[in-house]
Amino acid sequence: MRGKLFSIKNSPLSEQAYKTLLDAIFNGSFFPGEPLRELHLAQELEISQTSVREALTKLEHVGLVVRVPNKGTFVTELSKKEIEERITLRGTLEEIAGVEALKRITPAALADLNLKLGNIIRAVSINSYFEVAQADLEFHRLIWKISGNKTLYEMLDQLTVPLFAFISILRRFEKESLDGAIESHREIIEAFGSGVDGRVREVIRQHSSPIYINFLNSETENLQALARKTLLRK
Amino acid sequence: MRGKLFSIKNSPLSEQAYKTLLDAIFNGSFFPGEPLRELHLAQELEISQTSVREALTKLEHVGLVVRVPNKGTFVTELSKKEIEERITLRGTLEEIAGVEALKRITPAALADLNLKLGNIIRAVSINSYFEVAQADLEFHRLIWKISGNKTLYEMLDQLTVPLFAFISILRRFEKESLDGAIESHREIIEAFGSGVDGRVREVIRQHSSPIYINFLNSETENLQALARKTLLRK
DNA sequence: AATTTATAGATTATCGTTAATCGTTAATCA
DNA sequence: TGATTAACGATTAACGATAATCTATAAATT
Numbered sequence: 001m002r003g004k005l006f007s008i009k010n011s012p013l014s015e016q017a018y019k020t021l022l023d024a025i026f027n028g029s030f031f032p033g034e035p036l037r038e039l040h041l042a043q044e045l046e047i048s049q050t051s052v053r054e055a056l057t058k059l060e061h062v063g064l065v066v067r068v069p070n071k072g073t074f075v076t077e078l079s080k081k082e083i084e085e086r087i088t089l090r091g092t093l094e095e096i097a098g099v100e101a102l103k104r105i106t107p108a109a110l111a112d113l114n115l116k117l118g119n120i121i122r123a124v125s126i127n128s129y130f131e132v133a134q135a136d137l138e139f140h141r142l143i144w145k146i147s148g149n150k151t152l153y154e155m156l157d158q159l160t161v162p163l164f165a166f167i168s169i170l171r172r173f174e175k176e177s178l179d180g181a182i183e184s185h186r187e188i189i190e191a192f193g194s195g196v197d198g199r200v201r202e203v204i205r206q207h208s209s210p211i212y213i214n215f216l217n218s219e220t221e222n223l224q225a226l227a228r229k230t231l232l233r234k
Numbered sequence: 235m236r237g238k239l240f241s242i243k244n245s246p247l248s249e250q251a252y253k254t255l256l257d258a259i260f261n262g263s264f265f266p267g268e269p270l271r272e273l274h275l276a277q278e279l280e281i282s283q284t285s286v287r288e289a290l291t292k293l294e295h296v297g298l299v300v301r302v303p304n305k306g307t308f309v310t311e312l313s314k315k316e317i318e319e320r321i322t323l324r325g326t327l328e329e330i331a332g333v334e335a336l337k338r339i340t341p342a343a344l345a346d347l348n349l350k351l352g353n354i355i356r357a358v359s360i361n362s363y364f365e366v367a368q369a370d371l372e373f374h375r376l377i378w379k380i381s382g383n384k385t386l387y388e389m390l391d392q393l394t395v396p397l398f399a400f401i402s403i404l405r406r407f408e409k410e411s412l413d414g415a416i417e418s419h420r421e422i423i424e425a426f427g428s429g430v431d432g433r434v435r436e437v438i439r440q441h442s443s444p445i446y447i448n449f450l451n452s453e454t455e456n457l458q459a460l461a462r463k464t465l466l467r468k
Numbered sequence: 469a470a471t472t473t474a475t476a477g478a479t480t481a482t483c484g485t486t487a488a489t490c491g492t493t494a495a496t497c498a
Numbered sequence: 499t500g501a502t503t504a505a506c507g508a509t510t511a512a513c514g515a516t517a518a519t520c521t522a523t524a525a526a527t528t
Contacts, residue, residue: 012303012511038480048513050284053480057291069246070480070519085385092326151319155389246481272510282483287510304489304510 013047017055020045025064025075027130028169032077036065063162076162086163087212091205093156094140098204100147105192109146113189116142120185124178132178133168137161139185167212247281248288254279255289259298259309261364262403266311270299297396310396320397321446325439327390328374332438334381339426343380347423350376354419358412366412367402371395373419401446 021041024030036056042049056073059065067073078086116139123131140160144153171178184207191203255275258264270290276283290307293299301307312320350373357365374394378387405412418441425437 014511015303037478039478048511049480050512050514053288054291054511057288057295061291061295069249071521072479082385085383089330089385089389092330096323096326149319151316151323151393155323155393158392159385159389248481271508273508282481283510284482284484288481305491306509 013051014054014058017041017045017047017051018058021055021059022062022064023130025059026133026165026168028172030075032075032166032169034075035072036075037072061158063158064165078162078166083163083166083212086159087208090156090159090163090208093152093159094143094204094208095201097144097147097149097152097156098200099197100149100152101143102192102195102197102200104146104148105195109142110189110192113139113142113192117182117185117189121182124182127178129168129172129178132171132181133164136167136181136185137164139188143188163208170212247285248292251275251279251281251285251289252292255293256296256298257364259293260367260399260402262406264309266309266400266403268309269306270309271306295392297392298399312396312400317397317400317446320393321442324390324393324397324442327386327393328377328438328442329435331378331381331383331386331390332434333431334383334386335377336426336429336431336434338380338382339429343376344423344426346376347373347426351416351419351423355416358416361412363402363406363412366405366415367398370401370415370419371398373422377422397442404446 042052119135123135191199276286353369357369425433
């Protein structure tokens with residue numbers, strides 16, 4: 001049996017809607033706190049309310065929106081406290097995943113990681129905040145997958161996806177250079193290459209926090225407020 | 235404004251259906267691996283397919299069922315490996331939650347924990363596997379809540395709920411005595427009362443694993459298989 | 469004037485029906 | 499006969515329309 005020649009498979013409409021909305025949130029088309037109206041989106045996407053609804057519940061599942069019964073669904077607005085919680089917890093789980101991945105790492109897996117790094121480099125070169133965030137996420141997902149721990153993968157995914165959406169928006173607002181993303185991921189690959197447990201732990205632990213430091217040190221309580229301030233500055 | 239005298243609020247049908255199905259899974263009315271047909275359940279519960287669907291996605295969200303596009307939704311069937319993963323991860327997160335909870339514990343919170351223990355004792359006294367599992371879960375949820383870490387709460391909830399459903403079924407099959415549940419939770423309260431960080435860590439770490447040991451040491455690969463074996467034994 | 473009650477508009481929740489999909493079995497044909 | 503295609507039954511996916519709910523504003527009541 002050969003693989004599919006080209007993907008004819010149409011995924012469910014709700015799935016397509018889900019991906020569309022996810023992208024929109026990542027690239028900042030919708031803003032944290034902004035309401036997503038079912039009927040309106042249905043009209044926009046030319047599908048039924050039902051399918052939009054299902055897409056929204058999927059987004060809720062990965063933590064990108066919050067659904068309030070009889071009120072509506074809103075793009076998740078992480079508070080400073082929640083971001084701190086997620087960063088800390090992510091650090092703990094990433095370290096565990098890293099250690100487990102190290103036990104199972106193969107030359108082929110290392111090569112795959114380098115491919116993912118290539119994607120990050122490519123995204124940085126075109127200066128696309130959105131694509132960097134996506135490539136970054138895919139890089140880490142690969143590590144989680146290599147760890148062979150399905151539960152860990154799911155937890156990390158849920159914990160991290162909203163953080164990445166957040167980073168993506170934050171970086172753009174701050175007009176932050178994307179170059180750093182390349183080196184910090186190269187370090188991770190080198191740590192895996194070294195085969196030293198302690199090195200992997202250290203590098204991964206240090207990996208995520210820097211990006212948020214400016215925000216966490218600021219007075220700003222959430223992204224919504226940051227956006228307001230930034231827009232006023234102009 | 236006073237609180238509602240008695241709950242007149244009708245929650246959404248999907249929510250009611252969700253709770254009904256959750257209970258059914260916990261008390262073993264549906265078996266791991268068993269398919270849940272939307273139209274059939276709709277008829278059974280006298281609501282529309284749409285509402286059942288939404289309830290099923292909620293169940294998927296807490297990990298109690300698996301939905302396969304165009305195929306159906308099935309009660310989650312945890313493999314031995316997944317159970318091990320969840321137990322390990324739960325241990326790690328429970329320890330973190332315990333330590334954070336200890337920092338914030340108050341006499342009132344301790345009293346609340348004792349109330350929850352009371353519920354466990356009551357459930358044990360009537361020998362209800364289902365209610366013990368529920369009370370047990372509520373006990374731990376309170377600790378997570380005391381920790382003040384919303385992210386941690388959500389992760390633990392998602393990780394643990396399917397485990398509790400699993401325990402409940404497992405205990406009944408093995409006709410295991412429920413008495414142990416009382417003492418092991420009393421220990422946790424005592425640890426919090428002592429105020430000693432190390433004691434809390436130790437007690438919580440040790441807390442969850444014993445229940446599963448028989449199963450994990452057995453040759454049985456999943457609950458479905460265990461059920462088959464147990465039924466044959468009769 | 470302050471508080472309660474009506475009302476209207478917008479939005480989600482639910483329904484019943486129809487369409488698409490999957491797996492299985494029957495039919496066809498080389 | 500063996501393999502491919504067609505048809506069927508069961509089930510999920512999607513739709514359009516209606517009902518229930520919430521919010522904000524206006525009217526009424528004290």
